[in-house]
Amino acid sequence: MAEETVSSIPAPRILPWHASAIDQARTAWSASRFPHAILLQGAEGLGKRQLASWLVAAVLCETSGAGPLQFCGKCASCQLIAAGSHPDRYWIDPEEDKQQISVDQIREMTGRLTQTSYRHGYKVAIVEPAHQMTISAANSLLKTLEEPTPRSVLILVTSRPSGLPATVRSRCQKMVVHGPSSTEAIEWLRQESGAEADPQLLEFTGNAPLRALELAQEGRFDALNEGMQKSLGQLLAGRSDVTQLAAEWDTKDAKPQLPYRLTWLDLWLTSVARAAIGGSADLFTFPARSPHLPSLPAALNISALYAVVDQVRALKSQLTRTALQRELAIESLLHSVLQVLGPAPAARR
Template identity: 65%
Template sequence: MSDPVVEPVVEPIHPQLLPWHETAVAQLQSAWRASHLPHALLLQGADGLGKKSLAKWLACAVLCERSHTTLQHCGECANCKLTTAGSHPDLLWIAPEEDKQQISVDQIRATGERLGKTSYLGGYKIAIVEPAHQMTHSAANSLLKTLEEPPPQCLLILLTSRPSSLPATVRSRCQRIAVLRPKRDVALTWLQHAASDTASPQLLEFAGGAPLRALEFARAGAFDALDREMTRSLAALLAGDTDVTQVAGEWAKDALPDRLTWLDLWLTSQARAAIAGNADLVTFPTRPAHLPSLPRTLNISAVYRMVDRLRALKAQLARTSLQRELAVESWLVALLDTLSPAATRHRAANS
């Protein structure tokens, strides 16, 4: 039976370790040196931290002919050439098939069968499952069989940003490798190197401290456009040049989760600065001149209540199909009530 779902990786691989992978790599190298590399690893961490890069490096290093004592990817041996070219027959990449959201039981069953056979090149057989939390319930059950009775010289690498969505039975049979968020200065240095024109602390903050996510925003010019647009529409709203219905309508149409993240950062940055009595702590918006600053008499508890409501709204949006426009409108009305001194003053200044 031909089985297109478990074809070896076919894309060229350029294994790249990122500076913040250091801890995870040290953990893997020490297990390798002691000949204790487990048969199943769960690489877990937020999106945008390079879990795929780490998995690719690991697969290439495990298959490299020169990894006798030190786990490495030499890039020159026959195995390294095959992995780099994306044609190593013992390396499988399992992801949802095109137009599908989930990894099917057929994919996992076929993977188990392949791993049970002899390796083509005499070394390890590796399967990377990504993202592991998108396995169907039956797929996870099928994987469990392979995890419980692993064939010799096989390595399963599961990647996930949502480990709690995986069955506990699967989690407990894998060794967990945490891919940690880098420290702010490490992330910023890397980002400035990767996207020198558009890297900024605000962009990194907007991406939740995840450098690859920030880089994606930078490359698409998405953050700059959003930042400009949000500053403009919020200033217009506070000045009374537009109303909540119109703004809610515009925001609900497109990129709403990103807009809510921006608002969260704007409010928390203002509140932080107000508590410390230090205006330099205001990091959002990046163009403060275009948006009135909030009053010194800002009611901090009320602002944090707005932030809580915002986060609840964001979580709800991710789970349900609620009336986006109405939900945003109601939040905006409450925001204007909270900030009314600022809005009123700015309106007066503009009249």
């Protein structure tokens, strides 16, 4: 069986900020020392999957054999890639409804890499996100990494290299995707969406253009921004309580938004702290327009404020906890927000 089972393989694509990674790959290719295993790493939202897809297509492209590494888009191999049916490309990602990549998936893939190529060229496998391999899946890769079959390439794609065993990392050639500058990102977003990019949205995504593009669609970011301002405004004005709000944020439908809410809170609280320390409202940059938020107390306890920021970040890294633990943690976080930024206790009575 050689058909690919993954339906969501991205089309090969190079984005402007992939240039240094592409240079690295082309230099190695021209010198006939293309790595047999690549750890392609970089933050979320930078198009690493598209880049991995391009690298695979280029390694398999018939014109790359005798010349520079490229994806011609015209040869039989490139056409098979475009049709999603290249028999020498193996794309491994978590099976439907699963969070992890299993040892069976990896074993099947490594088995295929040791066989003869269907098209008498390279065989390439991609594992993404590589940090979602189980420990035994990662361990079962070691032999392939140490004794690679000639003309086989393995690409591990990850935004969290620390989530991979050191033994796997050290046996791969590292290829790092760096994000664009904010000017480049804003320019790229303008070209892609045909609209002016919101600098706030880029700040929100940590300058990750693909994520920004996704959140700009259908006004998703605007809705989140307004929703957060409204719910915090109501909380701080005493018109809703922490238990109610925590429950709202953790319903089945709302839960996927939780990481975004926490990122929003992180940026907002940091912005409040920056403005309070600098004594200037100009330093308050996020959200840029805050019609729904009440004005904050004149004197703020800065260290308590930063303790809340720490609480937000801790919660962000623990979102996989049980529903009850999560809801309690959100409640406790909102309590802290209220304590630090709400009206003074005397006024609350």
